[in-house]
Amino acid sequence: MAKRYWLMKVEPESYSIDEFQRAGETSWEGVRNYQARNTLRDDFQVGDGVLFYASNADPTGVAGIAEVSRAGYPDHFAWDKKHDYYDPKSDPENPTWYMVDIRFVEKFPAVVSLQQLKSTKGLEDMMVTKRGMRLSVQPVKSDEFKIVLDLGRSGQVAPPKAAKAKAKKARSAARKPARKRK
DNA sequence: GCCAACGTTGGC
DNA sequence: GCCAACGTTGGC
Numbered sequence: 012m013a014k015r016y017w018l019m020k021v022e023p024e025s026y027s028i029d030e031f032q033r034a035g036e037t038s039w040e041g042v043r044n045y046q047a048r049n050t051l052r053d054d055f056q057v058g059d060g061v062l063f064y065a066s067n068a069d070p071t072g073v074a075g076i077a078e079v080s081r082a083g084y085p086d087h088f089a090w091d092k093k094h095d096y097y098d099p100k101s102d103p104e105n106p107t108w109y110m111v112d113i114r115f116v117e118k119f120p121a122v123v124s125l126q127q128l129k130s131t132k133g134l135e136d137m138m139v140t141k142r143g144m145r146l147s148v149q150p151v152k153s154d155e156f157k158i159v160l161d162l163g164r165s166g167q168v169a170p171p172k173a174a175k176a177k178a179k180k181a182r183s184a185a186r187k188p189a190r191k192r193k
Numbered sequence: 194g195c196c197a198a199c200g201t202t203g204g205c
Numbered sequence: 206g207c208c209a210a211c212g213t214t215g216g217c
Contacts, residue, residue, distance in 0.1 A: 022203085044212075067203055125204080143210040145202050 015054065016156040018062040018073070018139055018149045019113070028063055028074040031115050036080055040088045040110040041096045047148040052083040052109040060156055061113055064139065065122065072124035073159055081112035119163035127167070133158050 019039065031037060042048055061077040068074075085106035088096035101107035129140045138149040151159075 020203090046212095071204070142204090143202095145211060147202090 012056055014058055014060065014153075015056065016060040016062070016151040016153055017050070017055070017079075018064050018137075018151050019077075020064045020066045020139075020147045020149075022067045023065050024067070028065065028118050031063065031075075031077070032118055034115070036112060036114045038081075038110055038112050040086045040108075042086070042110065042147060043096070043098065043108060044147065047146055048107075048109055050148050050150070051111050054150075055079050055082050055111045057082055060151075062151060062156065062159055068122070070122050070124040070126070072122040072126075072128065073119070073163060074122050075118040075163070076116040076160065077113040078116050079111055080114040083109040083111055086110040120166035121163075121168055123159055123162045123167075127162065128159070131158060131162065 026037070039051075042051060057079055059079040061079060062073045063075045063077050065071060065074045085103070086096065086101070086108035088094045088110075089098040089101035089106070089108045090103055091097055096108075098107060125139070128134050128137060134140060134155055137151065137155055138144050138146065
């Protein structure tokens, strides 16, 4: 099987690239979305490349690189009643949720911001650049991985605020009326 | 099986 | 903190 590439999201508040670098390796538990579960369980292979993406961060974006060090295995945190990730639906005989392990590879000199990803040629199809994309484990094409890797290693900084303001304006223009809610 | 309500994600 | 987008739940 050819090497594949993934993007994994995490909020620095729960796990930062610096913590990851110090630890060297970490388990990746707590994914509670079926689509992401399927990917972890069925598609992750040892040696696959991972873009470590910091969400709700400053700046939000790809902070570095990891590699898969253990393929999908049952998320045992789902069976721990006292744990936040506890889920009574998951049966040890037939686990609902899966996790993987990843190993730290490198931290970029500067985060490749979401804004940069959106404005870089060749990354137009990356899922993470799509509005409203919440999937926490996403496939990445090898070409895309390469582009992000080059950007990250170059240490190029994010574009000026003007670009952000422009993007924001375009977004609100596209916004539809809110759904009615009680 | 529909769909409104709800809870969560996540950019800003 | 705001709020749009999304996934899940549950009444029918």
